[in-house]
Amino acid sequence: MADTEPTAVVSRYRRYKAGTKKVVGWLARSASTCCDVAAKFSCFQSGSTSRSEIKVPSKVLTALADIIASAEADVAVPKHILQVLEDVIELRTECATWYGAQAVSDSTDLAARNKSHQHFIKVLKEVHAMLSKSTNIQASATTTSQSEENKSSKSKKNKKGPRKNSLDKLANLFEMLDLEEPILTPLGEAPSPSSKPPNEWNGKSLSLEDDQDNEAVALWYFLTDMNDVRQNVRQLWLEYLEGQTRLAVAGMVTETALGMIERASNDFVRQWPGFTDWMSMPEYLRITIGINNNLVYLFCKYSNALTKHAAANPSPADLICPTASFLLRTFAEGAWTFQQSLTTSDSGSLGGHVDGNRLSAERPYSEFEEVLLFMLPALTSLKTWKECYELTKRPTQLNLSIHDHSKITDGLMSLIDANQDIPVLDTPIWLVFACQICMDINEVVQGMGTCGADGLLKTTTDIQNSLNEALTWVQKEMNVSAFATRKSEFQLLESLVAGFKDNIKTIRRLESAKKISPLDTDDTWVLYKSRCTIPGLEVLPYRAALMIHAFKDWSYDLLTGVGNDDHAIVAMAHLYGAAKGRGLLQVPWEDMIFLERIQSGRKPLVTKTRNEASIMEYLRHYAIDLGADVAATIKPEFPANLDWKRMLKNGKQVSNRLSELRWAFRERHEENQVLGHQRGNTYDVVLATFTDRRKREDQARGSMKSSSGQIKYSPLQLLQTLTGYSKRDEPRVNFDYAGFSRLSTYGYAFQILQVTAEFEAKSVPLSATPLAYVTRTLRAMIEKCGKDFFTKAQQQCSGRIPKSHLPKFENTRPDPSDDIAKLINKYPGLSVGTSRTTVEFYDSQGSTTRFNDLLYNNDMRKIMPQGMSKATHIIVPVEELGEAEETARRDLPDHKLTDVYEYYDLIWDGKREQIHGRNGF
Structure with missing residues (x-):
């Protein structure tokens, strides 16, 4: 399968393929200066080279290396070739180790497949050993200049020695790899520029012949990259809990991570179309999933596959995120049921109670299930408003919300489709990983999703005070004409800040009042509209954090002025x-x-x-x-x-403009007056800003790197660069x-x-x-x-x-770690994923019988919630819509309420001034 279009973020698989291509190309070109390789190897013969690419079998690599090592003329071995080869060996070894403990087929010949992995690694190690013995190992210009450039910083950071797979190492590695263009150097060209024996392979690209496990290798690298991103974001929110990271930074990095996941997943699916949705991955791995309450149990579908191997890290439970997939399935079912109740003319329930629509699904119990279903009515209505606006282009009061994008809300809205006969059950791969990240955040903050709204409330109050103070001083003491050019924008920001602040206060006031007595019609509608304006704000901390970041960007610009x-x-x-x-x-x-x-x-x-x-x-x-x-x-x-x-x-x-990243978002705002982060492509802006910045830095210091080449990042490099950049940026943004x-x-x-x-x-x-x-x-x-x-x-x-x-969270959840440790000791082959609210086990020796045995183990019963022996029903929580239909029928007696689009536009026009007043939108 051909590689997809190059991007600035380099996946493990792309790195692995580029590395093997680099090594194969160098081996073939160098060996061809010592002998006629076409006479020795059929892959180089004219009948095998009609296409633009020459595929070299792995068995030929050792022979090529032997030719180079035993040549009479001492062939120079560039040091960077050895470094690339070491990276390829390391990547393939990680993959082979994991697959040695996993089921990839129902074939009884799993041992032979594992042997194939190990054989290829052995070939690579033999090649490395032969080349390492060369007495003519030369440092390349790239590695030399980079080494000098980073010498002082590395000596300070790595006094105990450089970390394996450090970010510096990857940065150097990306400069050595051909990640954008094929190798066009002709075969027969010696490493020295002075030697150019021509032959028939000019213009041919060289690469390793694909092995039978190429698809399995690609899947492993993809899942591992996604897990790296997930663990990085989780760690960042743990730092937020400890006060080491501000909420705005955590939110910004999270949104960027979700954008990265979506892009990587879409690229993976295009390259490997056999993986159409999430379910295709466990099916390919032949993994069976059992669930009961907050327990997820994964084991191999075929008993003869894994009987002698212990599962290695990372656990398959972390790699495929089964809980997130089941929760999204629950959400899709709930969304379909809810929207059917809104659009079915004979239901008599447009916006009314749907308490009777219970969802029954064999799924794990999780605190995040409540979060998802809490957002369901608001997201359903937001999708309706958005579709109505796109169809009619008629202005609505929710125009801002129509543009109020975040990756998770956009992804969830894609599961809402009332036009289908059944719910949307084909869950996109990227959305499962995104949902898992949101679950992790919810778990880290102890289920207190309102901490984001708390932070936004404090930020909006601070900004409002600063704006009012600055505006008062300017108007009374300074030359007002100097301020006139930005006055309207000043007032717009103040209006938006006040609107969000009032929205949060309104939601909390009405929620508290509802606990005491039922709300009247107007208050019910106010509460519902407030939630629709920013869906998930009260339950997804990172959504509120994005708004904090956006408001700080805007206020930073204005207050600096x-x-x-x-x-x-x-x-x-x-x-x-x-x-x-x-x-x-x-x-x-x-x-x-x-x-x-x-x-x-x-x-x-x-x-x-x-x-x-x-x-x-x-x-x-x-x-x-x-x-x-x-x-x-x-x-x-x-x-x-x-x-x-x-x-x-x-x-x-x-x-x-001291902060290039914030200025990039500021420029986006100036294009059409929509808050910078709320357009769904934060990832693109971050990536473009950082690659442009590094390119300018390289040019300024006269780097050997081509100025036309795109700067490359691994997924973790980009997220860690963004985190460090954002933290360094904080003092100047917070300054008065x-x-x-x-x-x-x-x-x-x-x-x-x-x-x-x-x-x-x-x-x-x-x-x-x-x-x-x-x-x-x-x-x-x-x-x-x-x-x-x-x-x-x-x-x-x-x-x-x-x-x-510091944020205060009461830890009311018991820690199951001790009980989990007992289970792992009692059941060899058992490994556990990262989550703790829902515990995900992978059992390399598992079976249905063993799963049932686990369920009745005393230590397992301690992990599961008390009083829950089987999955429970969920009620879609939309009681806040109570009397909306009755209000609509009273106000619009001659209108048939069968078109939910028209209903929202008409009812809103008649009600907005009466029940909302000023809220900034």
Whole structure:
């Protein structure tokens, strides 16, 4: 099967194929300089090379290596070829080890298949051993330059030695592999540029002949990549629980991970069309799945397949995520039932109670089941509104929600289809992994999905306060015209922030009231609409985290602008610099030091002035930073000759583009005024931003790498790069730039320095100048609150959150780890997956009989919830829709309520002002 179109994220399988291709190509070309390889091996003969690619059998590799090793002329062996070969051996060994314990076929000849894996690994190791003995191993230009480039950083990070499979190692490896174009170097060309014997294979690409287990190998690499992503996101949310990662960072990385999973899964399905949906994977692996309550039991379908092998890590339970698949099946059934009740004309239940529609499914019990079904009505209605908008293009009150994308909500809505005779049961592979990640998050936060809404509520309150304070100050104290260009956007952000804040408060108020007594019709509709606006906000923490990230992006841009208005930041920076440089001030101003540090590149915020310079020199540099021509500042008539109106347009400002990633999302917002992260392609923006950034860095330092080549990441590299980048970005985003507007304006600071310069020219002691008097006030201010902005920004950053502000979760769930350990000891061959709310076992020696035996084991009964001996029914929780139909029939007596699209538009137009008021949408 041909590889799919290259992307910047390199999967294990793509890495493995590119590695083998690199090694095979080098072996064939190098051996062909020593002898006529076509005479020795049929694969190189003219009748076998009619196509553009030459397939080399694995048995030929050792012979080629032997030719090179025994050649009279010493053939140089590039060091990077050995490194690539080591990586290929490692990847294939991992795969063979896992398949040695798994069932891939109902064939009784499993031992022969495992032997085939081991034989290929043996061939690769023999080739490596022969090449390693060469006395002419040469370091390539790529590895040499990269080694020098990373030498200092590696010595600091890896004092105990480099980590195996470290990110640095992968970065070097990707530079060695041909991940974008086929090998076009002709056979017969020696490693040395001076040797070019021509032959008939010019333009031929060389690769390893596909073995019978190619599909199995590809599946293993794909599942392992997906599990790596899952475990990385899970670890990030554990760090959030401990205060080491902020909610916004965790949410951003999660959405990126889900986008990566979707792209990787779609590529995998295109390349291997036999895997059409999730169920095709356990069927291919011949794995049977048994479920009972919160227990999932996986075992081999054929008893003769695995009797002598213990399951290796990772567990198949983690790789195929069976619980997530069953929960999505439950959701699809519930969505179909619910929408049927809405659209069936004779049901008499448009938006009414469907308590009687019980779902019966043999599935495990999980806390996340409640989360999924809680979102069902809102997602069903959101899909309806979205389809209506796309069909009619008529504006609706939920236009924002129509664009309010996240990967998980988009994926869940794909399972909602009332036009089918049966529910959507073919679950996309990527959606299962995405659901599993959301289950992990729910488990990590102890089922307290509302922590995301709590964080969003706090963030919106903080932003609202900052906006109101900045707006009040600008309108009262500053030149309002400087603010006019962004005023409408300022008000729009304030409106959206207030809307989300009110939405959360409304949901919580009405939910509390509903527990005491039934809600009336209007309140029922308000509650329902609030949930539809942001489906999953109350139960999916990462959804709220995305909104936090988006709002912070927007407020960062606007509040930076307020700080730059009237050049307040530059003004205070120059006053501080002059007072400190001339010895009037010894107290460090942490807030200003931070600002100067984050913008200290090619265009620093403040032009550096010698400490012993005159005040006139400080004044000149200040004028230059305000936008004056350098020539104008050295004329005798300075500063009277300054053209203030013209020069202020070019003055220095704190850049709102210091974060390239946030600016990328900001630009997307400017395209059509939709919040940056809410368009469903966060992954694409992150990837494009990072690859462009690394390419510029490589070009700036004169990297040997081709500037036209695309930068490559492994899945974990991309997520860890994003996490580190986002955490480093936090202080500058959290900083209160608008606060400087309350300290000074450019004119006030300029007058102080100008008068002081005049006094100094007349030999007046510096202690008697205006600068000295201002410095006293400045010193008092710095001593009192000179690091308030910086401290507040730091306290909102990952790993620096005060203990009093850490998220609090009550651990009410018993830890089953001890009981699980007892079971594993008692039943050889048993391994357990990562989840604990639903425990997923894989039994390499399993059977239906053994599963039943496990169910009655005392240790197993401790793991299962008390009082639940079999799967329970689930009621679709849509009671909040109680009297919606009755209201509609009263308001629209002549309208037949058979078209749910028309119903939503009509009922909303008549009700929005009456029951909602101002909520920001």
